Amino acid sequence: MSKFDFAPMPDAAGFFGEYGGQIIPPELKKIMDDINDAYEEIRQTPGFQNELAQLFADYVGRPSPIFHASRLSEQLGGAQIYLKREDLNHTGAHKINHCLGEALLAKHMGKTKVIAETGAGQHGVALATACALVGIPCEIHMGQVDIEKEHPNVTKMKILGCKLVPVTRGTATLKDAVDSAFEEYLKDPVNYIYAIGSVVGPHPFPKMVRDFQSIIGTEARQQFQEKHNQLPDYITACVGGGSNAMGMFTAFLEDKDVNIVGVEPSGKGLETDEHSATLTLGKPGEIHGMKCYVLETENGEPMPVHSIASGLDYPGVGPQHSYLKDLGRVQYESVTDEECLNAFMTLSRVEGIIPALESAHAVAWAIRVAPTLEKDQKILVNLSGRGDKDADYVADKLGL
Template identity: 80%
Template sequence: MTQDLLSTPMPDANGYFGPYGGQLVPPELKQAMDDIDKAYEEIRQREDFQQELAILFADYVGRPSPIFHAKRLSEKLGGAQIHLKREDLNHTGAHKINHCLGEALLAKFMGKKKVIAETGAGQHGVALATACALVGIPCEIHMGQVDIEKEHPNVTKMRILGCKLVPVTRGAATLKEAVDSAFEEYLKNPTDYIYAIGSVVGPHPFPKMVRDFQSIIGNEAREQFLAKYNRLPDHVAACVGGGSNAMGMFTAFLGDESVHLVGVEPAGEGLDKVGRHAATMSVGKPGELHGMACYVLEDEQGNPSAVHSIASGLDYPGVGPQHSFLKDIGRVDYQSATDQECLDAFMTLSRTEGIIPALESAHAVAWAMREAAKLPKDSHILVNLSGRGDKDADYVAQKLGL
């Protein structure tokens, strides 16, 4: 039954993945969204666009990113073999550059005069500022004040790259508020501006578009793993906030029933502590947020709940609509890791393999470490190491007193 559901096109013509997704936007925005969808469907079929993107992926981003067998970590845990898809080696240090290049080229194709976006940990902001510098389009990034103070290295990079950085001080001053602020700016002139959403969230066509650009991760990984080991991994894990790196990895494996797909959410200080985690799939329920229907963490008044994660890129009270659908049909297993597990994984990977992961990615590493010890040595776990931890190093050092 699951495979039957997966065989239908996702999303449908109205942008829905089962009951999730859609275009829950004001009437004046619907036309702008439809225009973006039409332009995207046109440009993705063009050979010149595909060639330009392929050249940039190879010569600018440095793709394909390799798969690394973390032998020392695997030996330390004494169970399954852990492998890392090294998206942290991409130009700008994370998977975000994959869809940012696509969105910047789309903006250029559509003749837009400004690209607007939000960022949490700053990786999307850096990647989009980089892509906009490359194609010559002005870029404006909205970022919560809390995250600006926490992710100073990425803030500096964005400013060097020439983007306009807009601090957001309302509410919790983190990712949700940055999204709200960026949307408000976009609404001022949707004809001349384009909102380059940083994950597989928001109104149609963004969940589809970002997924498509990110699917290169899983397509590469599946081919690489087969070539190296003549088999597929038993488990494929990725962290989930909005869900772009996970959807990029999972898409290629959705039809492989033997592969256990695991999305790892931020449990923060504990799933029992309201407002101190961001585990939307584990604790949330179907609702509406930022122009889409998806799982949402809500407070008693039905508003998006306060959330928390040690990883700025994961503290979001919603999730991509395709993830919501995949949860309902049971194709992806959504689990969680706490702040402490994340910190432990961050330090363990750094000191065992010499790889400093982003705090976001460390959630997926934490799950792999937790599960590997329970599994036989001939089992294989493939983790999407979605970003590097340069941006987090000072914060972690301060937190741990290093």
């Protein structure tokens, strides 16, 4: 099969092309370099690899299966749709994959507290779970808007023993939660570790989170070849910060015959200000310690953004996604709130699978595109999370 060739992603300084790096105060550079050194040291050891592999199998329930959505595919006509079932993982989403890795790293480094932000609450629940497992205190910062919207996950975090910090500044959503959590981290970066919830932030976090999440694509590639003796024609995943997408995409990047599509939220429409389509309408800029595509106001500040999915309303995006967009290796599309809700209800009622609103963006793209393709073509969707957290919100919104 024909292959793409890439420069190292990232390079030694943490850059993916011109994106990434460490745009941080000088006193934090040594801290970040220490984290990178510890990660590079620990990831090579059989002890760490075996412990993580055992937890993936016996705690998370990996490998997650691939399901042929045959009724949905038949209803749509055209390509066959398959789902990588990350929604079946312990805690209900892909987030547990990197949270276990980060918690084990924190334990290895002797950190006394793990701090993080969360949007939809999936990263918060997964990190609180991982910290309970390894016995490290956990503090999660969450926007007040998202706290009210994602009540089931808030309750789970409290049950798991983490300290939940409501964030009321700004838009009281994900970007503000990141700002708040980073300020707490700066109070004692030697003893605390900031467990970033996506492939964003200063080096080494985009690399680390991608590496821990890459098990998704590694499994999917092997599973698909064993079942179909071929690779999918298309793979797709939703993109906010972009961790589930990088987890799926990484194993397929060199395969020219595989079309890769990231799906962003166009919210109430690309023609409005109420969207989070960073790669579609943003431009290169700086946010949260990295260079990436950013949605900015005329004053150069991060733009207030919107998505019906709390985990996707972020004005930046992972630097590797930014690089892959510029290279043309990954195509980035967008889906509206309305299309997302339609996909959420369609998958629920046709296949009996309630997806997270985040994941429903990728499902919506597959629903849009499948009828335009041939019946022997195959679309693999990363179903990154389940919709338990969103069920009450959607029911209220639709009057169910």
